[in-house]
Amino acid sequence: MALTKRIIPCIDVDLDDEGNAAVYTGVNFEDLAYTGDPVEMAKKYNQAGADEFVFLDITASAEGRETMLDTVSAVADEVFIPLTVGGGIRTREDVKETLRAGADKVSINTGALERPELITDGARAFGNQCIVISVDARRRYDEAGEHYVDVDGESCWFECTVKGGREGTGVDVVSWAEEAEERGAGELFVNSIDADGTKDGYDIPLTKAVCDAVSTPVIASSGCGGPEDAYEVFTEAGADAALAASIFHFDEYSIDEVKRYLDDHDVPVRL
């Protein structure tokens, strides 16, 4: 056997009406449905064979952040698998307090685009393995990019966006992935604004473009509708891990079902 492909449930954590951390899941881009208690969900997914967890803090407030860190600690005390925490991490101090709370890795998006030295600093201070660079990519079909791929006969490039895809940055995702790796990122977390919420499968050209450009492990995200999509992103794009949220949260598939499908199709997984 060899290194296995990872299946990672992702949990978006916000505050409920009483100020407690709660998991919400996006449905059709906008509406958020209350999904459960973060610690209970983490325990459930751990039982079900999750290889890691990703927690995204979507509170975007100072008090939310504090509650979030308490939640991270509560999860880290219960569940003994790797925990990645993202959302609003802008400074070295943010990285430090998130790791101290019990995260094994931090996922940084906007904060690194604004100040790429945060990657270098963070990797040097805490180790490459705990710095995950996250991108929210969207396809562009104009001449402004640096790396082009053919998608259905059309040439496109991928742009890093911020604010949930509402704002472009002009930065080419593939160039940024190369820079992030150079600066010491230990892993890349690739989200697709185009595929997000569609359940039509991961953005294969995007994931493949990043996997081909770097040797750092790549987590594919956005668009997973079932086991076949995970199979496709592992075998066609070369991803190291596949992340999904709603298919697990709404019990459309269990983690075990996805893994058994992969195992049946000769993709190495931890069963």
Next chain:
Amino acid sequence: MNARQTAAEVVVVDYGLGNLRSVTRGLERAGAEIRLSDDPGDFASADGIVLPGVGAFSEGMDNAGPFREALIEQAEAGTPLFGICLGMQMLLTTSEEAEREGQGDVEGLDLVPGKNVRFRGDLKVPHMGWNELDVQRDHRLVDGVDGEYAYFVHSYYAEPEDSEAVVATTDYGAEFASIVANERGNVFGTQFHPEKSGETGLRILRNFVDICVEG
């Protein structure tokens, strides 16, 4: 008998870096009483010592400098000493990582003679994720974990001089030593993170606590 008399007292060496929360909670779950300590004076009374570690070899050895003599002394006295990840690499004699950084004279604890080397060939480095343990020889630390998966994050691995020091191997491009131990058996280490390896990891931590209790 109350729990206090039977629980193993384990010192986790705290050299000011990294996330010690998971390893501490994992050991507590396994039945140990934990003392986080940066005082080598605490080592002698412990039933076992855990040397955690993340980051680079030469920095790790720098940070472990004040504990060096006390760790070697306890290892020689027969106290169980458990190195995790970089902590395991620090049990060896030297590392290519320090050489690459022009610090070839940085010496490990030399409790398991050998060298840490970097993965070669066309492999993604770091080796990150879940991989299988192939137990090579008996050691109480690996009771019940042959063929199970553990969580790894590393770019270097141990190459002990004595092949008997290899307790378990894992396949990443080639077989490498994922668990090592000294000849006497009281000094050992895992390249992977037991505190992040789910039930398999907790089993290893329980095995360690049993070793500490039984001596």
